[in-house]
Amino acid sequence: MWTCHQSGDCCRGVAEVVMTRQEQAAVVNANPGISATWMPHHDESFVRLKAKPCPYLAGHRCTVYAARPYACRRYGCLRTDPSQPWVDGPPQPVTRDDRRSLVLMQRKGQQWARTHGWTED
Numbered sequence: 809m810w811t812c813h814q815s816g817d818c819c820r821g822v823a824e825v826v827m828t829r830q831e832q833a834a835v836v837n838a839n840p841g842i843s844a845t846w847m848p849h850h851d852e853s854f855v856r857l858k859a860k861p862c863p864y865l866a867g868h869r870c871t872v873y874a875a876r877p878y879a880c881r882r883y884g885c886l887r888t889d890p891s892q893p894w895v896d897g898p899p900q901p902v903t904r905d906d907r908r909s910l911v912l913m914q915r916k917g918q919q920w921a922r923t924h925g926w927t928e929d
């Protein structure tokens with residue numbers, strides 16, 4: 809079964825995170841001391857956070873975990889061997905249990921999104 813090993817690799821490797829303006833406000837309010845780079849999005853109701861690495865990552869922990877945006881909640885990591893960095897050789901094969909866990913995580917993320925007014929078009 810897949811479990812998060814809390815390495816923080818996912819938050820170091822993603823170049824940007826798209827979120828609503830409401831999510832941006834929640835993230836900023838959750839940790840107002842962080843200096844983050846916010847970029848415009850073609851849809852004015854969204855913004856992009858420059859996130860390589862994510863400025864809200866401290867060590868291996870998200871400092872705004874409870875307020876993290878939908879994109880972060882829905883992000884699925886398929887890394888099966890936490891001892892190997894992403895850059896070290898080809899990815900490890902993904903098992904059926906890993907895929908099942910990812911589907912369950914995505915469903916939880918989708919439920920959270922629907923509860924908070926997101927829709928999937």
